[in-house]
Amino acid sequence: MLHYDIAVIGGGPAGLAAAIEARKNGAKKILVIERDRELGGILQQCIHNGFGLHVFKEELTGPEYAERFIKELVSMGIEYKLDTMVLEVSEDKVITAMNSADGILHIQAKAVILAMGCRERTRGAIRIPGTRPAGVLTAGTAQRFVNIEGYMIGKRVVILGSGDIGLIMARRLTLEGAEVLAVAELMPYSGGLTRNIVQCLEDFNIPLYLNHTVVDIEGHNRVEAVTIAQVDERLKPIKGTEKKFECDTLLLSVGLIPENELSKTAGIVLDRVTGGPVVNESMETSVEGIFACGNVVHVHDLVDWVTEESKRAGIGAAEYIKGKMTKDCKTVRVKGINGVRYVVPHQIRLDNNGQSVQLMMRVDNIYKDVKLVVKIGGEVIKEVKRSHVAPGEMESIKLSLDKVASCAAEEISIEVVKEEA
Amino acid sequence: MEARYMICIVCPMGCKLKVTKTGKSEAEYTVEGNKCFRGADYGVKEMTNPTRALTTTVIISDAPVKRLPVRTSGAIPKHMIKQAMELINKVEVKAPVKVGQVVIKNILDTGVDIISSRTMHQNSRNEDCIKSHLA
Numbered sequence: 001m002l003h004y005d006i007a008v009i010g011g012g013p014a015g016l017a018a019a020i021e022a023r024k025n026g027a028k029k030i031l032v033i034e035r036d037r038e039l040g041g042i043l044q045q046c047i048h049n050g051f052g053l054h055v056f057k058e059e060l061t062g063p064e065y066a067e068r069f070i071k072e073l074v075s076m077g078i079e080y081k082l083d084t085m086v087l088e089v090s091e092d093k094v095i096t097a098m099n100s101a102d103g104i105l106h107i108q109a110k111a112v113i114l115a116m117g118c119r120e121r122t123r124g125a126i127r128i129p130g131t132r133p134a135g136v137l138t139a140g141t142a143q144r145f146v147n148i149e150g151y152m153i154g155k156r157v158v159i160l161g162s163g164d165i166g167l168i169m170a171r172r173l174t175l176e177g178a179e180v181l182a183v184a185e186l187m188p189y190s191g192g193l194t195r196n197i198v199q200c201l202e203d204f205n206i207p208l209y210l211n212h213t214v215v216d217i218e219g220h221n222r223v224e225a226v227t228i229a230q231v232d233e234r235l236k237p238i239k240g241t242e243k244k245f246e247c248d249t250l251l252l253s254v255g256l257i258p259e260n261e262l263s264k265t266a267g268i269v270l271d272r273v274t275g276g277p278v279v280n281e282s283m284e285t286s287v288e289g290i291f292a293c294g295n296v297v298h299v300h301d302l303v304d305w306v307t308e309e310s311k312r313a314g315i316g317a318a319e320y321i322k323g324k325m326t327k328d329c330k331t332v333r334v335k336g337i338n339g340v341r342y343v344v345p346h347q348i349r350l351d352n353n354g355q356s357v358q359l360m361m362r363v364d365n366i367y368k369d370v371k372l373v374v375k376i377g378g379e380v381i382k383e384v385k386r387s388h389v390a391p392g393e394m395e396s397i398k399l400s401l402d403k404v405a406s407c408a409a410e411e412i413s414i415e416v417v418k419e420e421a
Numbered sequence: 422m423e424a425r426y427m428i429c430i431v432c433p434m435g436c437k438l439k440v441t442k443t444g445k446s447e448a449e450y451t452v453e454g455n456k457c458f459r460g461a462d463y464g465v466k467e468m469t470n471p472t473r474a475l476t477t478t479v480i481i482s483d484a485p486v487k488r489l490p491v492r493t494s495g496a497i498p499k500h501m502i503k504q505a506m507e508l509i510n511k512v513e514v515k516a517p518v519k520v521g522q523v524v525i526k527n528i529l530d531t532g533v534d535i536i537s538s539r540t541m542h543q544n545s546r547n548e549d550c551i552k553s554h555l556a
Contacts, residue, residue: 037485047490047538048476053432061476063490063539067520147478150487175477175506194428194435199473203499388437 005029006317007095007109009086009262012041013303014294014310015115016069021314022113023076027321031107032073032080033097039073039080040066041117042140043303045147048168050195054304065303081105089114089266091287111317114263114277114285114292115310118256118299120165126254128160130217133224139165139253143172152176154249158226159183160214162190162197163392164301166253171200180204181245184212184228186235189366191255191392193301213237217250226250256299266290273342274298280347281357282316282325283309291317298344298360301394305360309344312358319352326351332376332410339363339416340372341391348404348412356400361414366390369419374399377409385419427467429460440464472496476538477509479524484516484541491524494534501529509535516543 005027008015011034019032038044043051046062053059056068073080084099095107120138128136135154137145143165145151157178159166162185170180183201188210190197201208209228215237216227230241258276260268269278269286276297277285283293293313294306319325329351336343343361359374367389374382374397381403389395397414404412429436438460439453452464466472474496478488497505505528512524518541525535 044539047478047492049474049492050432059432059474061490061492061538064520067539147490148486148488150478150480172477175475175502195430195432198428199430203473393435 001094002031002105002107003029004031004107004109005321006031006111006113007093007107008032008113008115009089009095010034010041010115010117010294010296011036011039011080011082012115012117012294013043013066013069013306014117014296014313015041015113016066016073017307017310018113018115018291018293018314018317019078020069020072020076021311022318023078023314025315025318027111027318030078031109032078033084033086033095033107034080034082035085037083039070039082045140045144046168047147048172051303054302055307062303069307086262089262089290091267093289110289110321112266112290113313113317114268114290114296115294115313116259116262116296118258118295121252121255121257123252126252128214128217130214131219133217133219133222135219135223135249136217137249137251139163139169139251142169142251146172146176152178154178154223154247156181156245156247157249157251158214158228158245158247159251159253160228161185161253161255162192162208163253163255164192164196166251167192167196167200169251169253170206171204174204174206178249180206181247182207182209182228182243184209184214186211186213186231189390189392193393209243214250215242223248223250256295258296258299260296263292263296268292271298271342271346274344278346279344280331280349280352281312281345282319282349282352283313283345284316284320284325288327289317289320291320298342298362300360301392305394305396308358309360316352330405330410332404332412334359334412334414336361337413337415339365339367339370340414343414348401350401350405355402356398359397359399359414361395361397362391363389363395363416364391367416367418371417371419372397372414373417374412374414376404376407376412379403379407381407381412389416425468427464429455429463431457431459431463436460438464440468442468471499473499473502475502475505477506479509480513481518481541482513482515483544484518485544486541489514489518489524489541490538491535492538493528494536495532497528497531497533501531504529505535516541 043062043066051065088096218225229237293310424441476492481489
């Protein structure tokens with residue numbers, strides 16, 4: 001049995017930031033466990049720029065952003081294991097992992113930080129009809145093939161889903177000489193950042209079909225054609241609106257799901273909306289001493305927010321092993337209502353939190369000219385104006401806690417309220 | 422007055438800009454809706470000489486992976502992106518490479534270099550990888 005103060009599962013942006021911050025806050029023996037051949041996670045294949053504007057105040061590519069953290073981690077002498085797969089995390093914080101050099105490893109940690117990230121939804125998850133030829137890939141898989149392994153994945157491409165990875169890949173494949181015939185989006189709005197619609201689709205004259213989905217895939221060995229159709233308000237395809245594209249590839253960018261197989265083995269309570277663990281102000285899960293951060297908790301659209309959140313998990317874990325965390329103090333629940341789908345963190349223990357807390361949330365639809373209203377016990381404690389909110393863009397509110405502490409109520413609610421003209 | 426509506430792409434905020442031509446000469450525009458000064462620059466540039474940063478990959482040998490990510494050191498005119506890609510696709514490099522290392526100098530006379538956007542150590546030597554990060 002190996003013994004560590006903190007074991008971090010996952011060496012992507014979340015795991016790196018959490019491990020570094022835990023060290024800065026006094027944790028000594030830290031181990032980062034990564035299943036890939038190098039640290040950095042998905043950032044290594046995200047070769048486009050736009051990372052780091054909040055954290056570093058400059059525009060970096062994914063690999064550059066990762067490299068800054070890897071450098072810092074290595075220079076701090078934080079241990080890590082590559083090509084190592086974690087099989088199980090137990091409630092008493094024993095990690096079972098394996099790799100080809102050490103065989104099976106048992107690691108007892110005083111605190112565990114879960115930073116496994118997320119997975120892409122696949123064809124099976126959205127049940128697309130048609131034959132099952134080669135050439136149907138998730139956008140992230142295609143990104144890895146093109147940007148790291150050096151394989152071109154097709155010549156004529158249709159993309160389903162207008163999430164950021166789908167948009168980024170539309171541009172990337174066009175630059176590499178493929179023809180992207182269409183991007184189809186089920187919803188009436190894109191799930192990606194507006195800037196990506198402009199610089200990935202409009203710049204290259206790639207048509208975006210909103211309210212459309214794939215209704216057929218043809219081809220025996222390889223994709224030969226993909227048919228899309230318009231959908232009604234109940235998202236059912238409308239007969240007679242079909243458009244057929246002769247193509248060899250269909251990319252799917254249809255959402256990400258936090259990867260919580262390990263969290264389940266540890267008996268951690270998951271949130272049905274986010275798909276990730278229920279966490280408190282220190283990013284601690286329902287199991288004491290097990291923390292979680294990044295896309296394993298809820299899917300973020302900017303890595304900068306992942307870094308910020310993960311720093312909190314790193315500090316939380318470091319404070320926990322020092323025995324500085326208070327369990328028995330006033331705890332308030334945080335709930336999203338009326339247009340707010342979810343809020344992270346789910347609970348705030350007031351004694352552990354200093355003066356304020358960062359609340360991250362997503363809305364359920366596009367709203368214009370609204371206020372995000374934070375209430376406790378019916379009393380409004382904060383209002384933030386927004387000219388435009390969308391499900392694809394995470395909202396963040398910094399809430400100062402003095403008013404929460406002085407109120408007897410134990411639930412904070414956040415809602416979308418239309419601004420009166 | 423002639424006005425164009427556009428979404429600023431300088432950062433992920435995505436400000437909605439209204440750019441209005443105010444005078445006869447090229448640079449006389451007013452930009453509204455921007456939350457920072459970079460949005461104002463972007464609005465005028467989109468009307469006069471739109472530019473983009475370009476990120477792509479080049480072939481790398483002797484490295485644990487097959488492609489090295491590269492980017493332009495600054496923005497280049499939008500209409501030159503295709504030509505730039507053709508040049509970049511002809512380049513092959515050999516590991517080790519440091520982040521920021523110039524791969525193509527002054528591409529298409531734009532004054533902008535193509536630079537490596539990660540450090541790539543030589544084939545699967547983990548110790549080298551650690552040393553390169555400590556250097």
